[in-house]
Every structure is written in structure tokens, then in C-alpha cells.
Amino acid sequence: MSVRLRLDKPWRPLTPEEAARLPGQLGVYQIADAEGAILYIGQAGGRSPFGLRSELVREAEERGPGRQFRVEVNMQYRSRWFELLMVHKADHGELPPDNAKNPPPLGRLSPA
Amino acid sequence: MDFEPSEEQQLLIDQVRRFVREEIIPLEAKLDPDAAELDPADHARLVEKTKAMGLFGIDIPKEYGGPDIDIVTRVLLAIEMAQHRAGLYVPCYGTFGGAGLAQIFEANEDQKERYLYPTLRGEKKAFFGLTEPSGGSDPARAIQTKAERKDNGWLLNGAKIFISNADRAQYGIVFARTDASKGRAGITCFLIDSDTPGFHVRRVVHTLRSSHYATELEFKDCWVSDHQVLGEVNKGFAVANDRLTRQRIPYAAGCIGVAIAAHEMAIEWAKMRNTFGEKLANRQAVQWMLVDNEIDIRTAKHFTLEAAEKARRGLPFRIEASIAKLTASEGGGRVVDRSMQIHGGMGMTKDLPLERWYREMRIRRVGEGPSEVQRMVIAREILGSNLR
Numbered sequence: 001m002s003v004r005l006r007l008d009k010p011w012r013p014l015t016p017e018e019a020a021r022l023p024g025q026l027g028v029y030q031i032a033d034a035e036g037a038i039l040y041i042g043q044a045g046g047r048s049p050f051g052l053r054s055e056l057v058r059e060a061e062e063r064g065p066g067r068q069f070r071v072e073v074n075m076q077y078r079s080r081w082f083e084l085l086m087v088h089k090a091d092h093g094e095l096p097p098d099n100a101k102n103p104p105p106l107g108r109l110s111p112a
Numbered sequence: 113m114d115f116e117p118s119e120e121q122q123l124l125i126d127q128v129r130r131f132v133r134e135e136i137i138p139l140e141a142k143l144d145p146d147a148a149e150l151d152p153a154d155h156a157r158l159v160e161k162t163k164a165m166g167l168f169g170i171d172i173p174k175e176y177g178g179p180d181i182d183i184v185t186r187v188l189l190a191i192e193m194a195q196h197r198a199g200l201y202v203p204c205y206g207t208f209g210g211a212g213l214a215q216i217f218e219a220n221e222d223q224k225e226r227y228l229y230p231t232l233r234g235e236k237k238a239f240f241g242l243t244e245p246s247g248g249s250d251p252a253r254a255i256q257t258k259a260e261r262k263d264n265g266w267l268l269n270g271a272k273i274f275i276s277n278a279d280r281a282q283y284g285i286v287f288a289r290t291d292a293s294k295g296r297a298g299i300t301c302f303l304i305d306s307d308t309p310g311f312h313v314r315r316v317v318h319t320l321r322s323s324h325y326a327t328e329l330e331f332k333d334c335w336v337s338d339h340q341v342l343g344e345v346n347k348g349f350a351v352a353n354d355r356l357t358r359q360r361i362p363y364a365a366g367c368i369g370v371a372i373a374a375h376e377m378a379i380e381w382a383k384m385r386n387t388f389g390e391k392l393a394n395r396q397a398v399q400w401m402l403v404d405n406e407i408d409i410r411t412a413k414h415f416t417l418e419a420a421e422k423a424r425r426g427l428p429f430r431i432e433a434s435i436a437k438l439t440a441s442e443g444g445g446r447v448v449d450r451s452m453q454i455h456g457g458m459g460m461t462k463d464l465p466l467e468r469w470y471r472e473m474r475i476r477r478v479g480e481g482p483s484e485v486q487r488m489v490i491a492r493e494i495l496g497s498n499l500r
Contacts, residue, residue: 005315046145046462076318078146079325083316086279105149107279110312112330 005087005111011036011068019056019069027052027073028080031059031098034066040098041088043081087111115417121185127165128192135161136196136204145462148198148323150205158207169209169232171362173217176232187365187420191413194369197465200472201324203366213238214358215285215301215351219342227283227303239278241286241304241329242352245271251287252296252349257331259288259300265338266290266302268310268331278327279313281306286331287348294346301348303340310334320471356481360433361423363480364416364440368409370469371440371447375405377466378451392454401450408443415439431493434486441476442483448473 007030012018014031029052031040044055052071059069074080086109089095095103117125139154140147150158162168170186172178181189193203216228216238230236247254257270268288278284283305291298304311310333317326343351379402382393392398416439419432448469452459459466477483 076322078144078148078322079316079318080322082325083318086316105280107277107327108313109279109316109327110314112312112314 005083006091007070007072007084009070009072011070014056014060014063014067014069015065016057016060019053019060022051022053022056022071023073024050024053025073026075026077027071028077028084029056029059029069029071030084030096031063032068032070034068036068038088038096039067040096041081041084043077045077082106083109113418113421115414115421117188121188124167124181124185125188125192128167128189129195131161131165132192132195132199132204136207140197145197145465145468146323148202148205150207155205155207158204159209162204162208167208171210172232176217176228183361183424184417184420187361187416190362190365191369191372194366195373197468198323199373200366200370200469200476201321203369209234213240213285214354215342218351219303222339223303223342230282236282237277237280239275239281239284241272241275241278241284243272243274245273245328248274251352252299255287255289255299257286257288258292259290259302262335266300266336266341268302268304268334268336270331271314272329272331274317274326275329276324276326278306278329279316285342287352288331290348291346296349298346299348299352300345301342301351302336303342304331304334304336308334308336319475321475322471323468357430357433358423359480360437360486361416361419361429363476364412364419364433364436367440367444367473367476368412368416370473371405371409371412371444374448374451374466374469375402375409377464378402378405378454381455398454401454405447405450408439408447412436412440412443431490434481434489437480438483438486438490441473445470445473445477 011032026044026046028041028043030038032038042055044052048054052073056069056071072080085095085099085104086106089106090109090111094100135158139150159168166179169178170181170189174180190203193208194200198205216231219228227236231238242248242251244254244256246256257268257272259266259268270288283303286302286304287299288302289298290300310331312330312332314328314330317328319326382398382402383391385392415432416436419429419436422429422432448466452466452470455464455466458464461467
């Protein structure tokens with residue numbers, strides 16, 4: 001049984017136009033700088049009006065140009081979000097900078 | 113047996129019901145529909161309230177500072193505490209506290225100092241490490257994690273799966289095979305600190321329950337001393353089994369609470385919703401669904417209170433606990449399903465708690481011993497343990 005822990009889809013430019021093409025589904029996403037360093041891991045939960053689309057449109061408008069994103073449609077968005085945060089911390093020793101400002105209660109993971 | 117609540121019990125029930133409706137549900141309305149935690153400030157404020165109510169840590173035995181509430185009353189309160197969106201798995205978001213894992217009360221004095229008392233003070237959390245990739249329903253045979261004698265201690269190697277809270281806990285109760293030739297008489301229970309070298313939380317296991325996840329653990333040359341053996345060597349199965357039996361009663365109570373909440377929503381909706389010029393409540397098809405809900409809830413409540421009453425009296429309650437768990441988890445699932453059907457499209461949305469209850473209630477037919485194992489337990493009791 002293979003288990004995919006990390007998001008590995010190609011990065012897309014974070015613009016309102018690109019974000020508006022996303023589905024209105026629940027899921028998780030990552031925001032990175034131009035070099036691909038992850039700045040933030042987010043979730044589009046049940047209270048997002050248009051799921052990933054509205055979350056990423058908002059991110060694009062707030063963050064401005066020069067950022068990238070990738071998404072994963074996932075009904076288990078909360079447990080997947082926790083997982084991505086813990087895997088990032090295990091890989092890099094710390095949370096992405098924008099998550100570290102207001103860290104959620106997290107466990108520790110040591111992926112094989 | 114008379115299960116009508118006494119005056120004192122009814123006062124406590126009303127108090128908890130008010131707490132759920134006035135404190136929990138309004139906060140919950142602002143959270144993600146799959147949230148499992150309150151804002152820490154809200155949590156702390158509500159813990160002070162439950163302490164003021166004299167109900168904090170109601171599962172803690174009196175001799176350890178608990179409020180000395182009998183198990184029947186605790187079941188009645190657990191039914192109330194579950195009646196909100198997150199209530200099945202996180203009743204009142206943990207603001208009533210908890211006793212930790214029941215096995216720790218069996219620990220020796222040194223272990224109590226290191227694990228039980230810090231747990232009761234809220235300084236440590238624990239996980240329960242029983243299920244393995246090779247199976248969970250038959251721990252006597254399925255446990256393959258080995259603990260071998262080494263350097264005046266034990267060397268653990270193996271894996272566990274579907275373990276809740278292992279990534280956040282400070283220690284766990286872990287079952288391992290110490291004698292491969294003895295089946296259930298070859299299992300020992302260990303207390304493992306989560307910073308012990310060789311203990312790893314390898315991954316999150318995603319389930320229907322998005323609000324919370326399980327984990328997969330690996331023990332790789334994880335050495336612990338003899339001081340970490342809980343109870344006696346090769347007698348761990350009895351420790352696990354006792355816990356599994358006891359846990360079935362509150363587990364059933366949670367299912368009943370959610371079923372009641374779903375049923376009440378369905379009744380309210382049926383009285384309000386018009387289709388084809390008639391209220392849903394006037395349709396026989398809907399009436400019968402509501403009647404079946406009522407029967408499922410009453411059946412489960414009766415059997416759960418019966419199990420609790422036997423436990424309260426110190427009588428054997430193994431068969432009753434299985435019947436309670438079986439009727440509450442299966443009946444509760446049916447109630448939520450019918451209530452969704454009555455709500456139509458709205459019942460499928462995250463606007464209402466029904467879809468979360470539907471997903472989480474499905475797990476209840478497997479968790480803490482699947483329905484089939486409960487039926488095996490009951491069959492063995494009524495047919496005799498020698499039957500093969």
C-alpha cells in the first residue's frame with residue numbers, strides 16, 4: 001500500500017485569474033514564493049463559500065504577485081492539513097513562516 | 113430495573129443540557145464543521161464552568177479526586193454531552209475533563225506518580241496502543257509486536273495502527289508479545305514514553321472522521337526498563353480486555369446522544385417542511401421513519417442503562433456491555449440515516465451536523481470491537497465458552 005504524504009503537484013502562479021479556475025471543492029493548498037519555498041499551508045473547509053476557489057482567490061488578492069500555489073481536493077481536509085503541517089515540520093524542522101505566526105496544536109510525525 | 117432518572121439525576125441532566133445548548137452549540141456554529149477543538153481561551157473558560165458545576169473529571173474515581181458520580185448517572189450525562197456536532201468523539205470538546213486510560217489506575221505507586229497523577233492534573237496525555245496491521249478485533253492472536261528480554265529490560269519491535277493521539281501524547285500503553293508460544297497468555301502491557309528512542313509516529317491514517325486522525329506507529333529497537341511493565345509480564349491481555357469491556361458503555365452512550373439529537377432535528381423538520389401541499393409529519397412514510405428512530409433510541413438506551421446498572425452493582429456486565437454497544441452503534445447509525453433522509457438535500461450538506469454524524473457513526477460499528485465481535489461475545493456467553 002503506497003501512501004503519499006507530501007504534495008508534489010507542479011506549482012501554478014498565484015493570481016486571481018488562475019485561482020478562479022479552481023473547483024469549488026474542499027481541500028488543502030500550499031503557497032510558495034517564486035523559488036518554491038513554502039510560505040503557508042492552508043485548508044478550504046466547510047465554511048469556505050466556494051472551497052478552494054474562494055480561499056485561493058482571497059490568498060491571491062491579499063498576497064499580491066510573485067507567489068505560487070498548488071492544491072489537493074480532499075474531503076478529509078482537516079486531517080490532511082494537520083498531516084501536511086507535521087510532515088513539513090519533520091522535513092524542515094519548523095512550520096512554514098505564515099503558519100508559525102499562529103500555530104495550530106500539532107503532534108509530531110517522523111515519516112519513514 | 114427502573115431507569116427513570118431520579119430527581120437528583122434529572123437536575124444534573126438539565127444542567128448539562130443547558131451547558132451544551134447555551135455554551136457549546138453557539139461556539140460550535142463559528143467553527144469549521146469538522147473541527148475537533150475549541151479556541152484555547154474558550155476551552156479554559158468552559159473548564160472553569162464545569163469545575164464550578166462540580167462535574168469536571170466525572171470519570172475519575174472518588175479516591176483520586178473525582179466527584180463521585182455513579183456510572184448510571186455518568187451514562188445519562190454522557191448522552192447529554194454528545195448532543196452537538198462534534199459530540200460523538202469530542203463531547204463538549206473535552207471541557208468536562210477525563211480520567212485518562214482506565215489501565216493506569218492499575219499501575220504501581222511509582223508508575224502512578226510518573227503517569228497517573230500528571231494525567232489527572234492535565235499535564236500528560238496518553239494513547240492506547242493495541243491494534244496492529246495484522247488486526248485489532250482479535251488481539252490475542254493478532255499482536256505481533258515483540259518485546260524481547262535485553263539488558264534488564266525489554267526491546268520492542270513492531271507496528272501499531274489506528275492509534276489516536278499518539279503524535280500528541282507524552283506516553284502510551286502498548287501491548288506486545290513477550291511469549292510467542294502462549295497466545296493470549298503471552299502478551300504484556302508496557303508504559304512507553306513517546307520520547308523513548310526507537311518510538312516513531314510514522315504517518316497519519318485518514319478515515320471518514322476528518323476532524324481527527326489516527327496514526328501508525330513503529331517500534332524499532334525501542335528499549336524500556338522493567339519499571340515500564342504495567343501489571344505483570346504475560347498478563348497484559350486481561351488488562352486490554354477489561355478496558356475494552358468497560359469502554360463499551362460510554363461508547364454506547366455517545367451514540368445514543370447523537371441519535372437523540374438527529375431524531376429531534378428530524379421531528380422538528382418534519383413538522384415544518386411542506387411537500388405536495390402537506391407537512392412531512394403527516395406522511396405515513398415519514399411517521400414510520402420517526403417511529404423506527406424512537407424504537408432504536410429507546411432500545412439502545414434501555415440496554416446501555418442496564419449494562420451501567422449492573423456495573424454499578426458490581427455484577428458481571430460483559431454481555432450487557434456488548435448488547436449496549438451493538439444496539440447503540442447500529443441503531444444510532446440507522447437513526448442518523450433516516451434523519452438525513454427526512455431532511456432531503458439539506459441533510460447531505462455541511463450546513464447541518466447530520467453528515468458528520470453519519471460519517472462518524474459509521475466508524476462506531478467497527479471501533480471498540482466491531483458488531484460481529486460483540487455478537488461473538490454474546491454468543492459465547494449464551495452458548496458456553498467451550499463452544500468452537
